[in-house]
Amino acid sequence: xxxxxxxxxxxxxxxxxxxxxxxxxxxxxxxxxxxxxxxxxxxxxxxxxxxxxxxxxxxxxxxxxxxxxxxxxxxxxxxxxxxxxxxxxxxxxxxxxxxxxxxxxxxxxxxxxxxxxxxxxxxxxxxxxxxxxxxxxxxxxxxxxxxxxxxxxxxxxxxxxxxxxxxxxxxxxxxxxxxxxxxxxxxxxxxxxxxxxxxxxxxxxxxxxx
Amino acid sequence: xxxxxxxxxxxxxxxxxxxxxxxxxxxxxxxxxxxxxxxxxxxxxxxxxxxxxxxxxxxxxxxxxxxxxxxxxxxxxxxxxxxxxxxxxxxxxxxxxxxxxxxxxxxxxxxxxxxxxxxxxxxxxxxxxxxxxxxxxxxxxxxxxxxxxxxxxxxxxxxxxxxxxxxxxxxxxxxxxxxxxxxxxxxxxxxxxxxxxxxxxxxxxxxxxx
Amino acid sequence: xxxxxxxxxxxxxxxxxxxxxxxxxxxxxxxxxxxxxxxxxxxxxxxxxxxxxxxxxxxxxxxxxxxxxxxxxxxxxxxxxxxxxxxxxxxxxxxxxxxxxxxxxxxxxxxxxxxxxxxxxxxxxxxxxxxxxxxxxxxxxxxxxxxxxxxxxxxxxxxxxxxxxxxxxxxxxxxxxxxxxxxxxxxxxxxxxxxxxxxxxxxxxxxxxx
Amino acid sequence: xxxxxxxxxxxxxxxxxxxxxxxxxxxxxxxxxxxxxxxxxxxxxxxxxxxxxxxxxxxxxxxxxxxxxxxxxxxxxxxxxxxxxxxxxxxxxxxxxxxxxxxxxxxxxxxxxxxxxxxxxxxxxxxxxxxxxxxxxxxxxxxxxxxxxxxxxxxxxxxxxxxxxxxxxxxxxxxxxxxxxxxxxxxxxxxxxxxxxxxxxxxxxxxxxx
DNA sequence: GATGAATGAGGGTTCATTCAT
DNA sequence: TATGAATGAACCCTCATTCAT
Numbered sequence: 001x002x003x004x005x006x007x008x009x010x011x012x013x014x015x016x017x018x019x020x021x022x023x024x025x026x027x028x029x030x031x032x033x034x035x036x037x038x039x040x041x042x043x044x045x046x047x048x049x050x051x052x053x054x055x056x057x058x059x060x061x062x063x064x065x066x067x068x069x070x071x072x073x074x075x076x077x078x079x080x081x082x083x084x085x086x087x088x089x090x091x092x093x094x095x096x097x098x099x100x101x102x103x104x105x106x107x108x109x110x111x112x113x114x115x116x117x118x119x120x121x122x123x124x125x126x127x128x129x130x131x132x133x134x135x136x137x138x139x140x141x142x143x144x145x146x147x148x149x150x151x152x153x154x155x156x157x158x159x160x161x162x163x164x165x166x167x168x169x170x171x172x173x174x175x176x177x178x179x180x181x182x183x184x185x186x187x188x189x190x191x192x193x194x195x196x197x198x199x200x201x202x203x204x205x206x207x208x209x210x
Numbered sequence: 211x212x213x214x215x216x217x218x219x220x221x222x223x224x225x226x227x228x229x230x231x232x233x234x235x236x237x238x239x240x241x242x243x244x245x246x247x248x249x250x251x252x253x254x255x256x257x258x259x260x261x262x263x264x265x266x267x268x269x270x271x272x273x274x275x276x277x278x279x280x281x282x283x284x285x286x287x288x289x290x291x292x293x294x295x296x297x298x299x300x301x302x303x304x305x306x307x308x309x310x311x312x313x314x315x316x317x318x319x320x321x322x323x324x325x326x327x328x329x330x331x332x333x334x335x336x337x338x339x340x341x342x343x344x345x346x347x348x349x350x351x352x353x354x355x356x357x358x359x360x361x362x363x364x365x366x367x368x369x370x371x372x373x374x375x376x377x378x379x380x381x382x383x384x385x386x387x388x389x390x391x392x393x394x395x396x397x398x399x400x401x402x403x404x405x406x407x408x409x410x411x412x413x414x415x416x417x418x419x420x
Numbered sequence: 421x422x423x424x425x426x427x428x429x430x431x432x433x434x435x436x437x438x439x440x441x442x443x444x445x446x447x448x449x450x451x452x453x454x455x456x457x458x459x460x461x462x463x464x465x466x467x468x469x470x471x472x473x474x475x476x477x478x479x480x481x482x483x484x485x486x487x488x489x490x491x492x493x494x495x496x497x498x499x500x501x502x503x504x505x506x507x508x509x510x511x512x513x514x515x516x517x518x519x520x521x522x523x524x525x526x527x528x529x530x531x532x533x534x535x536x537x538x539x540x541x542x543x544x545x546x547x548x549x550x551x552x553x554x555x556x557x558x559x560x561x562x563x564x565x566x567x568x569x570x571x572x573x574x575x576x577x578x579x580x581x582x583x584x585x586x587x588x589x590x591x592x593x594x595x596x597x598x599x600x601x602x603x604x605x606x607x608x609x610x611x612x613x614x615x616x617x618x619x620x621x622x623x624x625x626x627x628x629x630x
Numbered sequence: 631x632x633x634x635x636x637x638x639x640x641x642x643x644x645x646x647x648x649x650x651x652x653x654x655x656x657x658x659x660x661x662x663x664x665x666x667x668x669x670x671x672x673x674x675x676x677x678x679x680x681x682x683x684x685x686x687x688x689x690x691x692x693x694x695x696x697x698x699x700x701x702x703x704x705x706x707x708x709x710x711x712x713x714x715x716x717x718x719x720x721x722x723x724x725x726x727x728x729x730x731x732x733x734x735x736x737x738x739x740x741x742x743x744x745x746x747x748x749x750x751x752x753x754x755x756x757x758x759x760x761x762x763x764x765x766x767x768x769x770x771x772x773x774x775x776x777x778x779x780x781x782x783x784x785x786x787x788x789x790x791x792x793x794x795x796x797x798x799x800x801x802x803x804x805x806x807x808x809x810x811x812x813x814x815x816x817x818x819x820x821x822x823x824x825x826x827x828x829x830x831x832x833x834x835x836x837x838x839x840x
Numbered sequence: 841g842a843t844g845a846a847t848g849a850g851g852g853t854t855c856a857t858t859c860a861t
Numbered sequence: 862t863a864t865g866a867a868t869g870a871a872c873c874c875t876c877a878t879t880c881a882t
Binding site for chain 2: 854855856857858859
Binding site: 033034035036091117121122123124125126127128131134135138139142149152156157158159160162163165166167169170171172173174175176177178180181183184190193194196197198200201202203204205206207208 | 243244245246301327331332333334335336337338341344345348349352359362366367368369370372373375376377379380381382383384385386387388390391393394400403404406407408410411412413414415416417418
């Protein structure tokens with residue numbers, strides 16, 4: 001028997017449209033690029049007047065900020081789910097966890113190549129501020145990864161003298177390379193191969209056993 | 211006593227201006243971004259009429275292609291110099307070679323952060339075609355790196371069952387991360403730390419010795 | 421024990437809001453100008469929905485007409501009060517009366533410089549129709565002044581061959597100049613000086629006694 | 631045998647178009663008002679592309695500033711011509727001079743009623759800055775008139791205790807009234823009557839000889 | 841009656857490109 | 862060959878007005 005006041009219903013509808021605009025804007029930006037997309041394109045695809053757009057977002061620059069926020073949140077949420085750094089007690093468990101994380105990333109970025117294209121390739125070219133946001137994102141990701149490494153060092157299953165911060169960046173670089181490679185060859189085989197290679201390098205390096 | 215016909219002198223001058231335009235275009239693109247840069251800006255900075263620009267390049271899109279070509283060539287040239295894959299015969303030599311390559315990259319990208327900013331962050335956002343060119347560049351770089359790995363596998367100082375292609379991408383990802391991290395913190399210390407971390411992961415991985 | 425039907429009470433409230441809208445519209449127009457003021461600004465300042473505005477006035481153009489009507493009425497009312505043209509019987513009395521009228525004008529326009537700004541400077545620029553209304557206002561004022569002059573001529577304390585109509589306009593021009601000068605320098609001293617100068621020119625002219 | 635370099639010819643043509651744009655802008659503003667006039671209207675009437683407009687003026691606000699400057703200059707030039715304040719030595723000469731000035735004003739404003747309409751009625755409503763410019767113009771005019779009065783006081787043909795500054799404003803107010811009255815009734819008779827009335831008030835006042 | 845969400849006409853402005861000189 | 866004046870497509874954004882709730 002959940003009743004709803006007319007006011008809250010209207011508010012909900014407003015939120016819904018807001019979300020739809022963000023999603024449609026992402027669609028447009030991903031398809032034709034930020035600069036080639038007009039506000040009118042977004043509005044037309046949604047079937048709303050383009051003046052309506054401006055009731056929900058300040059201007060074109062505003063919407064792309066929200067699109068990016070959305071994407072970053074999705075990525076971070078997917079990574080954080082069931083993957084607490086301190087839920088791991090051994091190298092074997094860490095291997096399993098990193099495989100899970102790799103799967104999650106594959107699911108997110110593999111499921112919609114437009115995400116990687118826009119977040120990792122397009123966005124930084126929008127303007128200087130957005131470039132910094134993208135670099136911020138990399139920074140955040142590095143801190144996340146560093147958390148895992150730190151835990152491993154403390155528990156002794158990772159090199160005790162690991163430069164946690166720099167190594168985290170290096171590992172994230174490999175993950176980035178995976179995602180980028182997927183843009184060219186989205187086949188599951190290639191993805192599996194990349195994933196294996198990354199983990200192999202990550203844990204054991206490339207040097208042959210002496 | 212090398213003389214030059216007036217014709218060839220004029221041709222040389224034309225080539226010179228062409229090059230100057232490419233360089234100045236890069237300056238502008240790197241400073242304000244591709245979309246925020248007008249043809250008039252480039253021409254004004256060069257002190258030429260902006261109509262003249264169109265005598266050297268088809269259109270705005272044309273010039274950025276040449277700028278990218280220029281940058282890619284510079285990077286590839288710097289990497290190839292004195293670093294033939296088959297000049298190495300042992301892991302120790304490879305370590306030294308990869309250190310040299312790292313230094314070369316640091317010199318190129320560290321010397322002018324605009325290069326990394328434009329080639330790695332801005333360019334892919336220009337349009338779909340340019341995005342593919344950037345991905346091509348990554349691909350070429352992967353092939354380059356794969357050459358080194360292949361040689362190492364053949365000579366036995368790298369894991370014999372290495373997935374050369376995927377591993378090359380992974381390693382390049384770490385290099386990419388190095389360069390990106392430099393954009394945020396260009397201090398030599400951070401760069402040295404990143405370089406060390408990359409090579410450590412690359413050769414030995416992060417796992418503690420069992 | 422005056423009772424009021426609900427109907428008339430509602431009607432009275434409507435009239436009250438109507439008046440408030442006109443006043444608030446004047447506030448906005450005077451502060452930011454007609455063109456820079458949006459209906460939403462007026463409504464927001466009143467704390468009503470901007471749709472409500474259209475239940476009281478046809479459109480934006482409609483409200484400014486009412487604002488002007490309001491202002492003109494205020495000015496005319498202030499001038500007419502206790503200043504009947506035929507209440508005067510001599511030059512001395514006319515001098516006193518014109519001083520009183522000057523004071524009344526000073527009170528109205530000096531009390532709120534926005535009135536002069538809007539009615540005398542802004543309004544005529546709104547559109548052709550409003551320009552004519554402003555000129556109508558000047559015309560009405562000229563007729564008013566002419567009434568006083570006519571009376572003076574008839575009673576003999578003003579030049580018998582006075583071109584009443586044209587002279588009325590000329591005098592009103594001096595008054596207009598007074599009000600405009602107040603916009604730049606609202607000090608009482610300047611106003612008093614202007615008032616004295618106007619009356620001196622008006623009665624005696626500037627020529628030195630021969 | 632005046633030859634002209636191609637450069638200077640082009641420069642002259644540019645100046646010419648610049649002037650034409652100012653004139654056409656004035657035409658449009660005077661006919662339909664500043665706010666109702668679009669840049670496209672001005673360009674279309676001139677038969678040029680509307681982008682061309684922006685090669686000559688920064689923006690819409692810029693052009694109206696030039697239009698006003700133009701008008702003010704025309705008025706000031708017409709007033710200053712052959713009417714130096716110190717060229718007068720007696721009241722009779724001053725009367726003749728002020729008649730000449732009146733004629734000059736009549737020629738300027740009477741010749742093109744749009745000038746008065748735009749400068750005196752429209753302009754001040756454009757925005758706060760323009761309003762101040764119009765008030766500046768009145769101020770300048772007051773100083774001009776004050777110069778004449780000052781001279782008359784010094785030579786003794788005007789009241790020795792004249793408040794020169796305030797009186798100048800008052801007189802200018804009468805002139806303003808003349809010009810405004812012309813907008814409603816442009817007949818030469820009315821203008822002549824106004825002119826006579828102004829001068830009569832100015833020199834002798836309205837009071838009957840005691 | 842009151843509201844404010846939706847609308848789209850309209851206008852200012854930019855800038856890549858052309859072409860006559 | 863170099864130039865820069867001219868052009869107009871394109872686009873962002875505002876805001877008066879309507880109308881369903």
